[in-house]
Amino acid sequence: MHEIVYMRADYEPWWMFDGWEEKVVSRRKFESAEKAREYLEQAQADYSLRFAKREKRDFAFSVFWNEEEMEYCEKCEEDLQIFHGLIWLYNGKPKISF
Template sequence: MYQVVKMYGDMEPWWFLDGWKDDIVQVHEFEHYYEALKCYKKEWLNLHGAHSSFNSRSSIMTAFWDIEDQRWCEECDEYVQQYYSLALLTDWQEIPEEMHRPAYDRQSDKPNHRACSIKKNKPQV
């Protein structure tokens, strides 16, 4: 089973830190990879039209952001960037390397990596 997952939060989609699923705002599920890829492309174009910056990976994951979209993090005592993320997953895991799409490995801007340092440094269970 394949999932096209949209998220909103302070982590780019490739981190998969504890609690990453809490940032999910929408899920589309498909039995076939190419149906999921078609959905991913459609969602990618929608998000690209709405946000000024993006960073895509060949693993078919993208983070979109607007530099002004930040929130105050009480835990780490600083503003952290908020990302609209999109990922194509298989059984809730990163897709295998043989399914990566090199043409998707591109960016329009350098990500603002002011993500919550406490979340990033928290050990995974």
């Protein structure tokens, strides 16, 4: 099963820290890699229009952000950058190649 996950967090999606799934905003499941790739490419194009910055790691991870989108962390006592991440999972694991 292929899955494209959108997460919003104060770290890039490739870190997948403990509890990262709590940051998931949406999930889309696909039976085929082709359908998942089509959806991911469209989402990446849409996010590229909304966010000034972008980075990609491996095949599975894309992240988008605007430098002015920050949130205050009471625990850290500082403002943290907010990242919008897309992750391609295959059977629950990051799909790092195609």
